[in-house]
Amino acid sequence: xxxxxxxxxxxxxxxxxxxxxxxxHRLAAIAxxxxxxxxxxxxxxxxxxxxxxxxxxxxxxxxxxxGHWFGTDELGRDVFTRILYGGRISLEVGLFSTLLTIVAGVxxxxxxxxYRGWLDNVLMRVTDAFLTFPTIFVLIILGSMLRDQxxxxxxxxxxxxxxxxAGLSWxxxxxxxxxLFLVLRxxxxxxxxxxxxxxxxxxIFGHILPNCIGPILVSGTLQMAAAIITESGLSYLGFxxxxxxxxxxxxxSTAQTHVxxxxxxxxxxxVMIFITVMAINYIGDGLRDAFDPYVVYSGxxxxx
Amino acid sequence: MSxxxxxxxxxxxxxxxxxxxLLFFMVRAAxxxxxxxxxxxxxxxxxxxxxxxxxxxxDQPLPIQYVxxxxxxxxxxxxxxxxxxxxxxxxxxxxxxxxxxxVGIAFLITLLIALPVGIxxxxxxxxxxxxxxxxxxxxxxxxxVYWLGLALILVFYVNLKNPATGMPLFPSGGMxxxxxxxxxxxxxxxxxxxxxxxxxxxxxxxxxFLRSNMLDVMHEDYVRTARAKGLVERxxxxxxxxxxxxxxxxxxxxxDLPSLFAGALFVETIFSWPGMGRLFWDxxxxxxxxxxxxxxxxxxxxxxxxxxxxxxxxGVLDPRVSYD
Numbered sequence: 001x002x003x004x005x006x007x008x009x010x011x012x013x014x015x016x017x018x019x020x021x022x023x024x025h026r027l028a029a030i031a032x033x034x035x036x037x038x039x040x041x042x043x044x045x046x047x048x049x050x051x052x053x054x055x056x057x058x059x060x061x062x063x064x065x066x067g068h069w070f071g072t073d074e075l076g077r078d079v080f081t082r083i084l085y086g087g088r089i090s091l092e093v094g095l096f097s098t099l100l101t102i103v104a105g106v107x108x109x110x111x112x113x114x115y116r117g118w119l120d121n122v123l124m125r126v127t128d129a130f131l132t133f134p135t136i137f138v139l140i141i142l143g144s145m146l147r148d149q150x151x152x153x154x155x156x157x158x159x160x161x162x163x164x165x166a167g168l169s170w171x172x173x174x175x176x177x178x179x180l181f182l183v184l185r186x187x188x189x190x191x192x193x194x195x196x197x198x199x200x201x202x203x204i205f206g207h208i209l210p211n212c213i214g215p216i217l218v219s220g221t222l223q224m225a226a227a228i229i230t231e232s233g234l235s236y237l238g239f240x241x242x243x244x245x246x247x248x249x250x251x252x253s254t255a256q257t258h259v260x261x262x263x264x265x266x267x268x269x270x271v272m273i274f275i276t277v278m279a280i281n282y283i284g285d286g287l288r289d290a291f292d293p294y295v296v297y298s299g300x301x302x303x304x
Numbered sequence: 305m306s307x308x309x310x311x312x313x314x315x316x317x318x319x320x321x322x323x324x325x326l327l328f329f330m331v332r333a334a335x336x337x338x339x340x341x342x343x344x345x346x347x348x349x350x351x352x353x354x355x356x357x358x359x360x361x362x363d364q365p366l367p368i369q370y371v372x373x374x375x376x377x378x379x380x381x382x383x384x385x386x387x388x389x390x391x392x393x394x395x396x397x398x399x400x401x402x403x404x405x406x407v408g409i410a411f412l413i414t415l416l417i418a419l420p421v422g423i424x425x426x427x428x429x430x431x432x433x434x435x436x437x438x439x440x441x442x443x444x445x446x447x448x449v450y451w452l453g454l455a456l457i458l459v460f461y462v463n464l465k466n467p468a469t470g471m472p473l474f475p476s477g478g479m480x481x482x483x484x485x486x487x488x489x490x491x492x493x494x495x496x497x498x499x500x501x502x503x504x505x506x507x508x509x510x511x512x513f514l515r516s517n518m519l520d521v522m523h524e525d526y527v528r529t530a531r532a533k534g535l536v537e538r539x540x541x542x543x544x545x546x547x548x549x550x551x552x553x554x555x556x557x558x559x560d561l562p563s564l565f566a567g568a569l570f571v572e573t574i575f576s577w578p579g580m581g582r583l584f585w586d587x588x589x590x591x592x593x594x595x596x597x598x599x600x601x602x603x604x605x606x607x608x609x610x611x612x613x614x615x616x617x618x619g620v621l622d623p624r625v626s627y628d
Contacts, residue, residue, distance in 0.1 A: 129319055134603035136566035140588050141331055141596060229448045236450050237573060237585060256454060256574065263458050270451035278446035
């Protein structure tokens with residue numbers, strides 16, 4: 001019925017093709033702008049008149065207004081400033097835990113899928129074992145365990161949260177990459193490269209991996225959205241980023257006790273989480289369509 | 305089939321054992337510990353603390369503590385809560401029905417929303433209905449459950465009042481009003497907000513999953529065959545395609561079972577619902593080791609069990625799958 005959008009005859013690089021197709025997805029393009037704004041807000045946090053931990057006992061629970069756009073909290077701290085700094089934490093955790101997750105997952109998945117045999121068996125059993133971890137419970141235990149142990153560099157709760165989230169998420173990209181490698185390793189271009197004398201590492205990282213970039217990017221966006229929700233959730237429960245460091249989740253956790261006196265505390269951090277996660281989800285959707293050759297330019301799926 | 309089931313169960317045993325070792329040492333390696341408060345208290349002497357440790361078995365080497373604990377587990381004894389001096393198994397047993405009630409009802413509502421929405425929006429993809437449904441699922445997937453809970457409290461407890469009585473429209477937490485322990489209406493009234501918070505996210509995931517399954521299935525050969533036979537599109541869609549699209553949903557639900565309980569943890573915490581999640585959260589804050597271990601272990605068993613169940617169920621439902 002509709003023609004398939006395969007790469008046009010004039011040689012267009014995959015990157016350019018994907019970028020062009022991505023921006024055809026209007027919502028994804030808007031989402032990219034929104035995420036960019038969030039990033040700018042987080043980076044510009046230090047331009048605020050207030051600091052995130054500066055207390056002002058005379059100004060507790062000021063409702064949102066001219067001096068304090070998002071009001072103040074129970075210690076008189078400016079909520080807008082705390083949300084800007086909290087954005088740094090959330091985006092930092094989202095970005096770095098995703099990178100860590102993807103790197104670990106790609107390594108495990110690529111080795112297992114490429115070499116198969118006993119290595120595949122061992123790696124996949126470990127992956128299965130990690131998948132049976134009751135994630136949220138283990139995150140809480142790890143979070144509570146690491147926050148007051150004596151080693152000083154582990155006191156950095158942001159770093160701890162990044163590592164434990166990645167430690168419990170790498171299995172998903174690992175499985176994905178493995179299944180892609182199992183198929184791609186049988187393809188002719190792999191045989192050709194081997195015939196030319198390429199080593200395993202060159203085949204894995206130079207030839208097969210670039211062909212997996214689409215699904216990996218899409219799963220990366222899913223992972224980043226999940227990581228941001230997990231971080232705020234952990235901090236909300238009191239086992240993530242520790243006070244006085246501002247994080248969207250930790251602002252929410254004090255909000256519940258003050259829901260009558262200061263309802264704005266419960267509103268703004270949640271809206272920020274929601275907008276960020278929604279933007280990331282739409283970007284993922286746009287990437288999925290951009291990499292999918294069966295989606296025609298109108299942004300709709302072609303009927304077979 | 306039964307041999308396959310047996311093999312899966314046997315395989316599950318070492319996984320659970322390894323898991324129990326990891327969890328045990330993870331929980332016990334935590335600094336602070338249940339006696340941290342007592343140790344900081346100047347009125348309690350060293351000797352008294354040693355005595356307490358001995359009484360709780362905390363003075364023995366960790367591997368010995370583990371073996372003792374595991375021995376108890378096999379006899380249904382999960383140890384005794386350090387804070388409440390009660391058997392952990394009893395504490396969990398009285399919380400399980402509350403969690404099951406919450407999760408069960410929320411799950412039922414989820415299916416009642418997700419099935420029709422997913423099926424109808426894939427019936428005419430990119431129609432107005434599909435567009436609205438897809439947008440709503442994106443919203444549902446992006447709203448964190450803990451914030452949704454808070455927002456519901458803000459709207460229906462803080463702001464909206466019952467015009468007749470001037471009381472909040474819905475309670476902010478708990479299972480019953482005081483003195484209304486056996487009133488079903490009161491219980492349902494308390495269920496509304498937590499169930500809404502839980503179902504919103506789940507319904508979004510499931511309807512999206514079902515929609516994309518339906519769209520995939522419509523490309524299959526048997527759908528083309530059914531059309532070629534001259535069947536009405538309605539029959540092709542609701543009879544031939546739907547059955548096949550729903551299949552993976554069964555696996556997804558079985559695999560999701562444990563994460564449903566994780567979602568319940570947040571909701572139980574926000575709404576002070578006396579379930580297992582709330583129990584775990586309280587235990588984590590009070591470092592009540594035996595309770596923590598008990599809840600995690602039960603959840604781990606649930607996950608492993610759900611995985612096996614999903615595989616077996618799939619074999620029963622899909623004749624193309626064979627086990628050997």
